[in-house]
Amino acid sequence: MHRHIKKALLPLIGEHQEGREAMRVIKDKLRLVASLTTEEINRIKSLFPTKRHNLYFHYSYYQRKPNFFAVWLLPKKPFVYRFFNAMLSFNPANPPLEALEIFNMIEPERWKVSRLDVAFDFSTPYEDCFLLPPPTNLKISRYETTLYYGAAKSALSVCQYDKQKQLKEVKGIDSLPMTRIEFRLKPKQKPLTRYDKEDFIKMKGFRFVSNTNEFTGLRCLLKSVTSGKRDWRNLKRKDKQAITVAVKERTVDMLDLFLEYIEGDIESFMLEGLTYPSLMNESLQAV
Structure with missing residues (x-):
């Protein structure tokens, strides 16, 4: 089955693994940097007049509605020019045409990634889930019902939260139960088109349980960690070993899960959602 057709059907047919419901994987946030020419910068400035003062850039444009995107130009610190003079941020899962217009002004290989969020959405209630971290001294913290793994400024941080609750509170959308595991990658700036398996290697070691009710004898313990009644780091060694x-035995490493979902086609995953819709392409060609 063609990958894009398969992905479209996933919410209906699901991926088959013991204890796992339907799942999808998306790029949830993308922040790119590039070194643009004076002509390219002037074109962006003419299209999007500056709206907001910024401490780090001479020029910035920020749009929250209807779809978020932001562009920053001309860094105030001279040494930054060695790396880039423009930064673009948007959600590739629901990209605004304005962001796509800026992205497609230059060749994809000229854009370098400074942040990439890869989100796993599981159609399962948050209270029935559990995320096993790799065997490291990873910092684990909690804010309300959201679990954070790793420091916010590190090369990788992961969060686990109730997506159904967020959609209701933030956007007023009623949805089916959904739990999100979000990998927030902050790589050393690398061209978008040169990503490979090694750039996602930090996902390795994380394992997700979508239905703790199937873990007889450990169900209450797993739920207590997700709910915040217990802290993973403070569990007894024998409990950690039993859970691990x-x-x-029952789950797939999340790096393998990611590669299976995209069928190993990292280039297509990175570029997906970054081209103009066909109608927009036709309009541009007609101009």
């Missing part, structure tokens, strides 16, 4: 063994 059980989870590894």
Whole structure:
């Protein structure tokens, strides 16, 4: 089955793994940098007059509605020019045409990634889930019902939260139960078109349980960690070992899960959602 057709059907047919419901994987946030010419910068400035003062750039444009995107031009610190003079941020899963217009002004290989959020959405209630972290001294913190793994400024941080609740509170949208595991990657600036498996290697070691009710004898313990009643780092060693063994027996490493979902086609995943819709292409060609 063609990958894009398969992905469109995933919310209906699901991916088959013991204890796992339907799942999708998306690029949830993308922040890109580039070194643009004076002509390219002037074109952006003419299209999007500056709206907001910024401490780090001479020029910035920020749009929240109907779809978020932001562009920053001309850094105030001279040494930054060695790396880039423009920054673009938007959500590739629902990209505004304005952001796509800026992105497609230059060749994709000229854009370098400074942040990439890869989100796994599971159609399962948050209270029935559990995320097993890799065997490291990873910092784990909690804010309300959201679990954070790793420091916010590190090369990788991961968060686990109730997407159904967020959609209701932020956008007033009623949805089916959904849990999101979000990998927030902050790589050393690398061209968008040169990504490979090694750029996602930090996903390795994380394992997700979508239905703790199937883990007889450990169900209450797993739920207590997700709900915040217990802290993973403070569990007894024997409990950690029992959980780790059980989870590894029944789940797939999230790096493998990611590669399976995109069928190993990292280039298509990175570029997906970044081209103009066909109608827009036709309009541009007609001008």
